[in-house]
Structure formats: C-alpha cells, structure tokens
Amino acid sequence: FRVMDAGIIVVAWLLSYALRFDLSIFAVTKGFPEFSTYASLAPMVAVLWMATFAVSRVYESMRLFGPLREIRVVLKAHAFALLLFISQTYMFEEYKYSRLVIMYFGAVSAIALVLFRLTVRATLRAIRERGYNLRHVLIVGEGPLAETLIRRLEGFPELGLRIAGVVTKDGSRAESGRGRPVLG
Numbered sequence: 001f002r003v004m005d006a007g008i009i010v011v012a013w014l015l016s017y018a019l020r021f022d023l024s025i026f027a028v029t030k031g032f033p034e035f036s037t038y039a040s041l042a043p044m045v046a047v048l049w050m051a052t053f054a055v056s057r058v059y060e061s062m063r064l065f066g067p068l069r070e071i072r073v074v075l076k077a078h079a080f081a082l083l084l085f086i087s088q089t090y091m092f093e094e095y096k097y098s099r100l101v102i103m104y105f106g107a108v109s110a111i112a113l114v115l116f117r118l119t120v121r122a123t124l125r126a127i128r129e130r131g132y133n134l135r136h137v138l139i140v141g142e143g144p145l146a147e148t149l150i151r152r153l154e155g156f157p158e159l160g161l162r163i164a165g166v167v168t169k170d171g172s173r174a175e176s177g178r179g180r181p182v183l184g
Contacts, residue, residue: 001058001059001120002050002053002054002059004116005049005050005053005058005113005116006046006049006050008109008112008113008116009045009046009049009109009113010042010045010046011112012105012108012109012112013038013041013042013045013105013109014038014039014042015104015108016101016102016104016105016108017035017038017039017101019101019104019108020098020100020101020104021033021098021101033098038097038101041089041097044088045085048081048084048085048088049078049081052077052080052081052084053074053077053081056073056076056077056080057073058073058074058077067117067118067121070117070121071114071117071118074113074114074117075110075113075114078106078109078110078113082102082105082106085102086102089102124160128157128159128160129157131162133160134160134161134162135160135161135162136161136162136163136164137153137161137162137163137164138163138164138165138166138167138183139163139165139166139167139180140166140167141166141167141168141169142166142168142169146166150163150166150180163180164180164183165180165181165182165183166180166181166182166183167182167183167184168182168184
C-alpha cells in the first residue's frame with residue numbers, strides 16, 4: 001500500500017501539471033513554468049503523504065470495517081497532507097506554485113486513492129471467498145452466543161476469518177459448535 005500510494009500521489013502531482021498547462025481548460029495568464037520546477041517536488045510529495053498516512057493510521061488493517069470507513073480515513077489523511085503541502089509550498093518565496101495545479105492535484109489524487117482502495121478491497125474479497133489470505137479464529141465459549149458468533153462469521157466470507165474450532169469450559173458436554181469441532 002505504501003509504495004502504491006506514493007506512486008499514485010507522485011503521478012497525480014505530475015498529471016496535475018499537465019492538466020493545467022498542457023491541456024489548459026482555463027487560460028494561462030502568468031506564463032508557463034518549467035516542468036522541472038514542479039517535478040522537483042515529487043519526492044517531497046511522496047514523503048509527506050507517506051508520513052501523514054502512517055501517522056493517521058491509514059495502513060492499519062480495516063478488514064472488519066466497511067469500505068466507507070476506510071475511504072473516510074484515507075480522505076481525512078489526504079486532506080491533512082494537502083493542507084501541509086500547501087503551507088510548505090507557500091514558504092518558498094522564490095516561486096509561487098499554481099493554485100489550480102494544487103486544486104487539480106487534490107482532486108485527482110483523492111479520486112485515484114479511493115479507486116485504488118476499492119479495487120484492492122474487491123480483489124481481496126474475491127481471493128478470500130476462494131479460501132486464500134485467511135485468518136483462523138478460535139471461538140471460546142458455547143451456547144447461543146457462540147452459535148450466533150459462528151453464524152455471523154460464516155455469513156461474511158469476505159472478511160477472511162475461518163473458524164478453526166471451539167473451546168469450551170471444563171466438564172462441558174458439547175461436542176461441536178454449529179459443526180465446528182471442540183478442540184478443548
């Protein structure tokens with residue numbers, strides 16, 4: 001994720017320059033800046049976003065949460081990184097970066113990050129439904145609560161949680177929990 005996010009951010013930054021100055025929808029009134037001036041910021045952009053995403057916990061496992069929560073976390077971290085980036089670019093007195101390039105960059109990178117996350121999530125869901133990339137779960141307890149938990153975990157195979165078995169208290173007569181073996 002880190003490498004792909006860095007790549008997405010850098011490509012979005014460079015693409016934003018092209019959108020503004022090569023495919024200019026709005027008239028360029030203050031001249032055409034050198035591409036190298038914008039390209040030289042690419043390493044800083046990558047490092048800033050990766051640091052912000054790491055601090056914002058974007059890379060923690062969100063397999064148990066829905067896609068909306070993951071998108072919200074990514075967009076919140078992206079907005080914060082964009083704010084930091086804008087403040088850093090205005091610290092440079094020798095050159096003022098195009099506000100429209102920065103706006104394009106914010107929109108293009110946000111869309112690309114969300115699409116990437118949704119694609120990865122859909123791919124992992126398909127892989128997990130086929131029995132790969134699973135985490136094994138041990139259910140502790142018995143009775144209706146354990147039965148409900150087993151039923152719910154079985155109802156969402158896209159979570160990638162496979163039930164290995166059930167552990168009950170000493171002296172229990174349970175031999176299985178919804179068809180799962182009692183391991184101890």
